[in-house]
Amino acid sequence: MPRRICPRCGSRNTAKILWGMPAFTEELQEKLNKKEIVFGGCCITGNAPTHHCNKCKKDFGYLTTDMELATTGFNFSLGGYFGGYHSLSIAKAETGAVATYTPPLSVSYMQSIEKQLSTEEWLEFVHGLYRCYIPDWKKHYIDPGILDGTQWGLEITFIDRKPLKCNGSNMFPPHWKKFLKVINKLGLPDIE
Secondary structure (H helix, E strand, C coil), X not given: CCCCCCCCCCCCCEEEEEECCCCCCHHHHHHHHCXXXXXXXXXXXXXXXXXXXXXXXXXXXXXXXXXXXXXEEEEEEEEECCCEEEEEEEEECCCCXXXXXXXXXXXXXXXXXXXEECHHHHHHHHHHHHCCCHHHCCCEEECCXXXXXXXXXXXXXXXXXXXXXXEEEXXXXXXXXXXXXXXXXXXXXXXX
C-alpha cells in the first residue's frame, strides 16, 4: 500500500490514523507492527487528522471541507531578482471567481490576464489546493545556503478566520509540484 508523503518533512514513513474502538485481528496487529497504522483514540472529532508521520511525529490530513467553503481568495507569487515574479490572484465572486495573472516584468511582451472562473472551476481549484495539504505546510521554507534564487509567497483568505500565509526562499514544501499542477490547470500561462 503506497504511503502518503508528509507535508512537513517529506517522509514516506507515514501511517494511517485509525479512529474509534478497533476490532483486533492478526492483520491489524501486523499493520501496527509495521507502523502502517496508528491509533487516534476513541473520541472522534469533526476535524481529526487522517495520517501520522512516523519520522517527524506530526499528524496531517485534517478534514478541509469547512476551509474549502470559507475560502475567499488566493494570492501567490513566484520568481526571483533577475527573472521577475509571476503573480496570481484569485478572488471569489458571486458566481465563481476572477483570476488575475501578472507576468514577470522581464516578459515585456505579455500583459496581465484576467479570467472568469465558473463556480465549478473555482470549487475544483480550491479542492485541489487542499489536496496538497496546504494547512499542514510550515510557515517558512528557507535555504540559508543560497542568497538569491527563487522566492515565493502564498496567502489564502477566508470568510471567518485569519489568512493562511507561508513563503519560501529556494526551498519548497513536499507537495510543491502537485501544487503547481493545480495552479497550471486554470488555463493561464504556466507558473514554474
